[in-house]
Amino acid sequence: MTRWGKNYYMNTQNIIGYALIPPTGKSFRAMSPASDTELAGDFHVATTTDADAAMQLADKAFAVYRHTDAKTKAAFLRSIAEGITALGDELLNRCAAESGLPIPRLTGERGRTTGQLNMYANLLEEGSWVDAVIDTAIPDRTPLPRVDIRKMLVPVGPAVVFGASNFPMAFSVAGGDTVSALAAGCPVVVKAHPAHPGASALVAEVIMQAAQKHGLPDGVFSHLFDDGYAVGEALVKHPKTKIVTFTGSLKGGMALVKMARERDEPIPVFAEMGSTNPVILLPQALENRAEELAKTYSESVTMSAGQFCTNPGLLLAVKSEGLDRFKTALGAGIANVASATMLTAGICSNYQKLSKERLGNEAVNIVGKADKLNTENQNQALAVVSEISAADFLADDKFKEEVFGPYSMLIVADDMAQLEEVVGYLHGQLTATIMAEREELALYKPIIDKLSNLAGRVILNGPPTGVEVGNAMQHGGPFPATSDSRFTSVGTGAIKRFVRPVAWQNWDNDLLPDALKDENPLGIWRLFNNEWSRK
Template structure:
């Protein structure tokens, strides 16, 4: 295959082979300079979509009989090769996203860790939640049959990666490795903002699949700069489930397309979230400076391009409020403007902040000091303030503005704070700053937030999350399409499985996890009692 000096082919990776000759071309862009990067990438068409999903469907049948040690070995190999190719991957990601090198190295480490954690999950097997109820032939008036159930993979998974996490929530991110752990093949729609990074990581996965001796159709990656290929992937009859991280508009379009299929499929989309922060009076009085410093740091993490970015603050008016607002503005002035991930996000940020500025009663209280620099796409931190009563009158104030902007609302009292909370749409997170005594006093606020958010943070900040077994990264609409499921952490595997029940089957025909002698030594529920591995 012909490669550029960067080692990139500009082609799709379908079933272990680089393919793509005709159709349009597009290039990655350096967000700092606005210039196109080397290598033109092929645009996927219907033929590439069909080929990738046909190979994935064939691979799915084979994967159901593959020993679990091969699945685990594959995931471990992906982690090893990501680290082995880390320098090239990180350098390309830096060029395409403008994210700092230290941040990208950290993200690469997280991506490798995720692969290894799902290797361990697959190896352990208890995620399948095997349940056994033995037959009672002599039961009256009717005999009880032997019934056994476990979770099994659903089929080919279509993955749409995120622009803001080009490694951890992209080609080899949680969506992909969780699907592999469930024995599901994956077809990734590469993100047009970092196509070179996508190809480099896709090559790592394809090489790992070949090394593990698994069917090459287990993984494919298609490049595309538009919406057509993605919609074709969702609509294809062999696609079984979709994972998406991105905007509300994009996620909703995919969900609607999937629902309109003759045979609808689920779209697990993680979308828009305002992530409200509630500062109770005791916390504001005792620690306005500390909370303000931590808040501004959280707001500007990754130039505000986190789905958990705190876009709304509510606190009771008074001297503590004024001090907090002043400290926030002082800290924001020290944050230099920076390049965003791509021009589309920059334009959306500019229009979003302009929309906020146009609302009567909303004032710009603070912003980044200093010039915006020579980059074509730079964003300044913007701190708006308003009276909390405006939220009910102007729905746009409750919508996400993706980037380093927030509105700090002055509430008349905690009763108004509670009323605002009741009216908010779903979010990935909600944060409460207060004393332990205030938590008890304002228990009703916490009960409301339990209905509004997937993760509630106490005396901390929502950005940055620990991808562990206990994490839930999801929330009520519009934060996600299905609030029950998480897109990060061990439980992310449950997006790709469904329960299958076996009644009256002989031992030899049952999956290993359901056999009487439990050869895989997994924890099971047997006749209503938890049986340890």
């Protein structure tokens, strides 16, 4: 235990179910990226034996937790949200110290995190998410009678969740992956991200206490630290693991995907990986409001040091006088942006290296570059918007790759046909955006069409950053944006990753799960003999 702030102690130990694991000797500390110094707390490195114990216990817990009623699960999620809120400034301060992210941004992220938990509690209480479908028997059907069949979604089993570095709350220990898995009825083993072990420990403790409070089975949640790869690998390869979620780099995601595929029993990995989030600036919009667009994008590119997965990394436009004004205004806007602390020293040096490489390429010019370096803090990223001709972009695959950080590249096409060629050449994306005047959209239908075929979310006249957490959100997209475009990792739809349909055939009414009983005791929406109803 390490004291953190006035009122809290962080559990620096690994948690397996309701047990704190005695230290084995190896530990690591969090680094403050702003100061490049160690933060308090010796976090104990878990062993592969711990990973095995956590998965075995999760599997035992699953036998109970898969039948835990919706009300109890909802109350559990609400208690986690309350616990996170109760951590108050201690959590925000620790997050800020570990991530370098500013307090206002983290306050918003905390709201999103507790909002997600409460949203899933509501979803469970409403109950219709299980997609109940009922076809009752037709004994006198010819040539063959129809037997009674009823289907609903059930949890797949223990989930392994990797905490993400860029959202130390909303995509971490009690983030979207954990909450959607727990809501589905899957126990969760979190592999904490080593960049924010303190924030992870504080939240893990909250989840453990909430699970105890609601009498949930031992093992419904475990939390393991590792500053290396051994524990993560052991978790993904463990026979009791049934699904893995990850948010991070393409390289990291694909390494997990590969491991999961090579198991005796291959399992799905939902990996949200890289995305350059192309933004198309149509000619009329540039002509009419170049300066306004420049303002929007100088803010969007630099938000949280460009470390959002929806950061607009590519801007596409056709040469024009309006584009020249946009470039001038964007260049001026970017120059005024102060440097920002990146999440880790590694991420920062990678950003410096990649952006330097890009800018050193003779095909690449600079549109604008931030020059207000904060010399008091370390690991500072200065935003850059660069420029390349469409022909040069098309000539080299490496320009398609993401530069993680406040880096954006403007691709300048000679005409709309060439711009469309660039769109056709892009990889799968989380988002694709069009900035346009209403009257010009009809002219570019094929481009709009290509964008909606490329991405999980298509945006008109808005920045791709700012991901709404709700029913209609799709945060996912064709490879390499994610490992499976058929799912989302944000919003209520994220629960679908952790469930599979099971059909009950010819069971007596009282033996069926409540969601499938004739009298619909849960009052949920069901497809009953081909009619939607709540009766």
